[in-house]
Amino acid sequence: MLVQKPAGKYDVVVIGGGMVGASFACELVRTNEGRELRILVVEANKPHATAVSDPGFDARTTALSFGSRQIFERMGLWSDLQEFATPIATIQITDKGHFGSTQIDREEQEVEALGYVVENQALGTCLSRALEIAAGIEFLCPATIASISPTPAGMALDVQLQEEIHPVAARLVVLADGGKSPICRQLGIGHTTKQYEQYALIANIAFEKAHQHIAFERFTDTGPLAVLPLPDLERQHRGSLVWTVTAQQAQDYQSMSEPELLKRLMERFGNRLGQIQHIGARFCYPLSLSVANEQIRPGLVLLGNVAHTLHPVAGQGLNLALRDVQALVRILTEALARELSPGDMTVLQRYLESQQADQERVISFTDWASRLFSTNRQMPIMARKAGLLAFTLLPPLRREFARHAMGLAAGR
Numbered sequence: 001m002l003v004q005k006p007a008g009k010y011d012v013v014v015i016g017g018g019m020v021g022a023s024f025a026c027e028l029v030r031t032n033e034g035r036e037l038r039i040l041v042v043e044a045n046k047p048h049a050t051a052v053s054d055p056g057f058d059a060r061t062t063a064l065s066f067g068s069r070q071i072f073e074r075m076g077l078w079s080d081l082q083e084f085a086t087p088i089a090t091i092q093i094t095d096k097g098h099f100g101s102t103q104i105d106r107e108e109q110e111v112e113a114l115g116y117v118v119e120n121q122a123l124g125t126c127l128s129r130a131l132e133i134a135a136g137i138e139f140l141c142p143a144t145i146a147s148i149s150p151t152p153a154g155m156a157l158d159v160q161l162q163e164e165i166h167p168v169a170a171r172l173v174v175l176a177d178g179g180k181s182p183i184c185r186q187l188g189i190g191h192t193t194k195q196y197e198q199y200a201l202i203a204n205i206a207f208e209k210a211h212q213h214i215a216f217e218r219f220t221d222t223g224p225l226a227v228l229p230l231p232d233l234e235r236q237h238r239g240s241l242v243w244t245v246t247a248q249q250a251q252d253y254q255s256m257s258e259p260e261l262l263k264r265l266m267e268r269f270g271n272r273l274g275q276i277q278h279i280g281a282r283f284c285y286p287l288s289l290s291v292a293n294e295q296i297r298p299g300l301v302l303l304g305n306v307a308h309t310l311h312p313v314a315g316q317g318l319n320l321a322l323r324d325v326q327a328l329v330r331i332l333t334e335a336l337a338r339e340l341s342p343g344d345m346t347v348l349q350r351y352l353e354s355q356q357a358d359q360e361r362v363i364s365f366t367d368w369a370s371r372l373f374s375t376n377r378q379m380p381i382m383a384r385k386a387g388l389l390a391f392t393l394l395p396p397l398r399r400e401f402a403r404h405a406m407g408l409a410a411g412r
């Protein structure tokens, strides 16, 4: 529930009520129903509007894996999210100007959908509303953290609420404040970062033909271009574009006239869905891989983008973070049942060990894929041709890849 100010001691303080921090707090409170935990979520931005406004042409989207759907289902949030989620029935992967294409189908994977595309606004509103109504969560926003320092019992925080400072103690701080974390800098936690010298151009587009629930991933000489299915709006067939471009193209495409940009886009995407008729507001993000050098300290754990920011090539960032959330909540719940402190280093170490292999696999896969599919030098083209061909000819390989992409790999 929304609170006016924080008070005293908490078991867990979550810094950042974005998609990851909010999911963690909701899942922790649900799993520990009946246990009197004090949980505070501090979020710098104002809460989302309580009603989801109409989806339109300015909305950004996230592809949720089937595994993430199952996580939201367990959290009791899927029933609210479902009406805003477009199922993906097929993923079609092609390589512009080169032989080789492959397809992953939901029938082959024996699932209802390979994943779901949800507009970020709907996801954010749904999670924010869950924070506002959860009886076991104190949700404070807009507020930030003026300072943080370790204590023998956990962490001491100064919460900044307008001009006032409120001291707070936490047995565990869950840092989920995104990729630019000044708090990490304050704590001296560094990141290993690799700039891809690429940008993601994000926009919603309208097509002549219906998408038939196909997600298109097309590899071009500058980088991958993905079009994800969205619901029709006012009889327009909509898709969500994630187009990897160079710095110069990012600059040019943002100011280019709509007819000229649509012409460029048609050259890259082809006419799979007929003419591209309209492109909405354009957003550009610089792409990098950034991994925290430390994810845990006594009384502290990093979650989401502050722990690992990935290239969006395979739509894995939030999906991986949700699996981290699930693992952390499970291990904290076991520790609380044994009356251990949630900030105990042995508890946090168990969490890290349980997620290490998953994190390493996803980080190296997205890094590999972004490099492989972002260049037109001869060798990588041969390699990706071979890769796509192997994919088509070897269904078990494709099935294994699809299970990872759906967040359903072994052990999860």
Ligand SMILES: Cc1cc2nc3c(=O)[nH]c(=O)nc-3n(C[C@H](O)[C@H](O)[C@H](O)COP(=O)(O)OP(=O)(O)OC[C@H]3O[C@@H](n4cnc5c(N)ncnc54)[C@H](O)[C@@H]3O)c2cc1C
Pocket: 015, 016, 017, 018, 019, 020, 021, 042, 043, 044, 045, 061, 062, 063, 064, 143, 144, 145, 176, 177, 178, 179, 183, 200, 202, 242, 285, 303, 304, 305, 306, 312, 314, 315, 316, 317, 318, 319, 320, 321
């Ligand atoms: C172009 C693009 C496309 C993507 N597509 C996909 C996809 O299809 N599928 C997928 O799984 N992932 C995707 N991702 C990744 C996904 O968006 C991220 O994994 C996700 O947004 C991370 O959420 P977060 O909560 O960690 O960080 P953020 O969303 O950055 O949230 C951090 C929150 O912390 C708050 N905050 C910051 N500082 C403070 C402070 N001092 N005090 C209090 N609050 C603070 C902020 O206001 C914010 O609300 C994509 C990313 C990009 C860039």
